[in-house]
Amino acid sequence: MTLKPMTTEELTTPATSLFDLTGRRALVTGASRGIGRAIAVAFARHGAQVLGVARSEQGLAETGELAGDASGSFDFMSVDLRSAEGIDACVAQAAASMGGLDILVNNAADDHESTIEDTDPAVWDRVVDLNLRSCWLMTRAASAYLKDGGGKVINIASILGLVGIRNDSAYVAAKHGLIGVTRAVALEWARAGVQVNAIAPGFAQTAMLPDLTTNDDAANYIRRQVPMGRWAQPDEFTGAAVFLASRASDYMTGHVLVVDGGLTAR
Numbered sequence: 001m002t003l004k005p006m007t008t009e010e011l012t013t014p015a016t017s018l019f020d021l022t023g024r025r026a027l028v029t030g031a032s033r034g035i036g037r038a039i040a041v042a043f044a045r046h047g048a049q050v051l052g053v054a055r056s057e058q059g060l061a062e063t064g065e066l067a068g069d070a071s072g073s074f075d076f077m078s079v080d081l082r083s084a085e086g087i088d089a090c091v092a093q094a095a096a097s098m099g100g101l102d103i104l105v106n107n108a109a110d111d112h113e114s115t116i117e118d119t120d121p122a123v124w125d126r127v128v129d130l131n132l133r134s135c136w137l138m139t140r141a142a143s144a145y146l147k148d149g150g151g152k153v154i155n156i157a158s159i160l161g162l163v164g165i166r167n168d169s170a171y172v173a174a175k176h177g178l179i180g181v182t183r184a185v186a187l188e189w190a191r192a193g194v195q196v197n198a199i200a201p202g203f204a205q206t207a208m209l210p211d212l213t214t215n216d217d218a219a220n221y222i223r224r225q226v227p228m229g230r231w232a233q234p235d236e237f238t239g240a241a242v243f244l245a246s247r248a249s250d251y252m253t254g255h256v257l258v259v260d261g262g263l264t265a266r
């Protein structure tokens with residue numbers, strides 16, 4: 001079902017209603033910490049009914065506590081997204097418990113830094129399975145629900161889906177692939193009323209980049225390389241995510257929204 005385009009009046013109302021997610025049902029993967037947690041809490045605070053998915057029940061419960069003051073809601077399900085059966089069951093249960101599904105955020109990912117020679121093929125499989133295949137499987141499983149009510153898919157890619165870096169070939173390949181999936185499915189679903197976009201974060205302080213707090217060389221490298229002179233905090237991606245989840249972005253699809261402190265601008 002394609003939603004009617006918003007009227008001029010709706011499009012020019014104050015931003016609070018343009019970005020309102022009240023009544024929207026969102027599934028956010030990797031919601032137990034980091035960027036996924038920040039997005040899940042922001043969606044709930046913008047009124048959405050959110051189901052967070054990850055493996056750690058404790059992490060997910062902590063996300064729920066942070067969303068405790070939200071006008072929307074946060075519930076969670078512990079799932080290992082490397083399991084195809086787990087993914088199908090997760091999407092079906094999410095839609096059953098929320099009465100449908102409007103927004104899918106494919107955010108869960110893992111990294112493994114090593115040279116190509118030192119990367120065992122099993123490591124490649126693990127990284128690509130989670131960072132690319134699981135996102136494709138989630139999107140595929142959510143198709144019918146998303147097409148039912150003007151859905152949104154937001155893939156959390158990376159600037160490493162646009163440019164390369166040394167010693168991270170599996171991650172870089174998976175993130176380039178995720179941007180490819182974003183563009184391909186955006187075209188497939190453009191007339192079905194579902195927008196498929198990606199966010200490409202730059203360096204952010206999360207468990208994925210522990211070096212920032214423990215290794216002065218890594219921290220100084222980022223301070224030097226990033227035009228804004230600093231890395232991001234997870235909350236700094238929530239504006240882009242709420243925008244892409246809301247009706248404010250209804251005429252955007254197949255887009256990659258870069259949020260990187262200017263890193264890829266030069």
Ligand SMILES: NC(=O)c1ccc[n+]([C@@H]2O[C@H](COP(=O)([O-])OP(=O)(O)OC[C@H]3O[C@@H](n4cnc5c(N)ncnc54)[C@H](OP(=O)(O)O)[C@@H]3O)[C@@H](O)[C@H]2O)c1
Nearest residue numbers: 030032034035054055056080081108109158203204206208
């Ligand atoms: N941090 C950065 O600098 C940066 C830069 C560019 C892009 N990104 C992207 O941003 C997204 C979020 O990254 P982050 O920095 O927030 O990482 P993070 O703190 O390590 O969080 C990763 C999330 O993925 C979940 N996850 C990992 N393996 C899983 C599995 N097998 N099944 C289900 N969930 C799983 C983790 O939860 P459990 O361990 O509880 O399962 C966690 O919630 C990722 O797509 C990442 O590639 C991050």
